[in-house]
Amino acid sequence: MASRQPFTDTDTADEAVRATCDDATVCKRFATSKGYWKDPYIQYFVRSVGERKAPEINRGYYARVQGVNRLLDAFLKKTQCDCQIINLGAGLDTTFWRLKDDNLMPRKFFEVDFPTIVARKIHYIKTKPPLSKPIIETHSTDSLLLDAHSLDSDRYCIIGADLRNISDMEEKLKKFQLNTDSGGPRTAAYLLPTLVLTECVLVYMSPSQSSGLIRWAAETFHTAMFINYEQVNMYDRFGQVMIENLQRRQCTLAGVETCQSLELQKERFLRSGWEHANALDMIAVYSMLPQEDVGRIERLEFLDELELLQQLLQHYSISWASKEKLSLGIIWLF
């Protein structure tokens, strides 16, 4: 463990990035309380529903959650759950618990985030039975492996690490039985299809750091898919405004360069070892979600200015890349 360093600019920047975790959780908490989608577990990470959020924010989160979940579920069904999932920069995400409820658990679900966030999440898990019970239930022995910055069980593992320090992160993941293509026999028995997921994570690191991470994923896993949700079309007025606003919170979008266009979001995978890549903006995703449910959520709250939603959706995207016959076309959305 490194000796205590003085508080630097990067520490401030990192702290600002960590704070975005709370933004997401709080917004999801509000949206679920209004009935946009079901998440019975998020209340254990943030108790109070909190201040009202604007309707376009709620709809934006709805589109994100539905979009990412559909891709995730398609991967699980295609691999018949005989796979592993790694959520990088997972924050206080509740996907593991949803998958357990839906009987769609992978062989093992890994989450990685900054140590301070992981420590918080572990604390919530430890103290809230609705969170710990599903983990204990799926574990073979009575006790879980637990310390300040990691929790390991048979089906769920969470570790504290810095995503920009890839070798350190990989070491920690391997310690908890992450399955990798380490040069051994390339058979189904040895190589688990792997899904790597990043939601608004890559944009906070430099383009070279994020391409390092994307390349690591391509080289470490034989049969794999990568799902990335984050900003896109950022080189316009809206993007400028967002960058300025976040700067005022000491939060830098270091990776905004790769958020220039859908093309670039695809290309970053293709030139880092991935065979196929797709990218859609959230306007497209929103229009492809089951319209009956979209109709239902649109009736939950009246949106006074549709432009606000359109603009929001236009500046976020889901991209996904795959290698080794794991290609999932746009069909996953239907």
Add this chain to the structure above:
Amino acid sequence: MTHLPEVVTEEKMAEAANEAELLKEKANKYFKEKDYENAIKFYSEALDLNPSNAIYYSNRSLAYLRTECYGYALADATKALEVDKNYIKGYYRRATSNMALGKFKAALKDYETVVRVRPNDKDAKMKYQECNKIVKQKAFERAIASDETKKSVVDSLDIESMTIEDDYAGPKLEDGKVTVGFMTDMMEWFKEQKKLHRKCAYQILVQVKDVLSKLPSLVEVTLKETDQLTICGDTHGQFYDLLNIFKLNGLPSDANPYLFNGDFVDRGSFSLEVILTLFGFKLLYPDNFHLLRGNHETDNMNQMYGFEGEVKAKYTAQMFQLFSEVFQWLPLAQCINSKVLVMHGGLFSEDGVTLDDIRKIDRNRQPPDSGPMCDLLWSDPQPQNGRSVSKRGVSCQFGPDVTERFLEQNKLDYIIRSHEVKAEGYEVTHSGKCITVFSAPNYCDQMGNKGAYIHLRGSDLKPEFHQFTAVPHPNVKPMAYANTLMQLGMM
């Protein structure tokens, strides 16, 4: 992974039912101790064993209500009734969930059902009546006739006996009147994010209510050859941008008249500052400072989009009530030199509406769900001919032919409206017959749009557009919800 169907015997079912009951008892205990997390957990377990028990759903619904998960509460209540449509508590739960979600009509239906099934139940009757009151109140707000006997907040206010503390260093009315000095001081006070004393706010509101109530629903003004009127669109609580308009275009005065075309409040962080400033100028220059009502000068919008929250936080609910009354007296349209018509939204869902019809609108109310008053506040132009269902779900969208016919019938040249954000701050459509002006730049700290205002000279009545960009403002979250873009780490 698929679930293989289990072979279930009657014995097994009875066993499961028993265990489920025990779990329910456990859950009830937790509920009594206000440990709703555990209550929900054990109700859920009970339901796992016995999924066709309405009581479990109903109880869990109540636990969800306590943890503000209204969506779940509603789902559970509905489930309970699916299992057993005669389970009275299920109707109660669903009604309560709907009330929490603001769906009062739906709630009333369920209370009605209970009363019908249990005509002697006093509690059921009371709940029905309470809900009915709320529904009626809301219907009232949409009713055709305004209620003359409705009590005004003004009657219960005693402004005279409100005292201003010695340590209040802010602006005060001079002899109970708004003066130029007061306005300058107040704008400076607001700029420094300070609060106006409630007595002054009440004085302004009571006086402006009086002034507005004497205006017709259609205000007619005449611009002389040498006059110039500045028309602004939505400002939406963006006080610092309003100050910038005054900086760029000069402070309002009898020689520098202004018309603000609605949507003064909501979404922006400084709605109170904007509206008190606009009302102050209305009192100072009643004949040369004009305000029209927008769709955001209504109770429903204020409740959802921040103004009500802001007033309640900075002052009181009673003051918001008074704002609501004052908004109801805002005129709906303005006609300039009998040639240019200004309204916030747009034209009508049906042909044949005349200026006289607008003049005759009884406007002292919340706008109805449809009709001319609703259209004036809500409609939008569209590029194609004819009318379409509005993307907003209220009123309509009207095409160039509709505009043409309306102008011809009423001998007008063109209309100016607002209501929609535009990247350039304004937009000219329908071959110049329908102009949109929007004066909230970088709307919601997100859109990056320009703002604009229009100069209208009495000499030629041709619109001259002036654009401007957003100025910085203090980092204050809009009331009632977090600043949109601050959330946009979306992360």
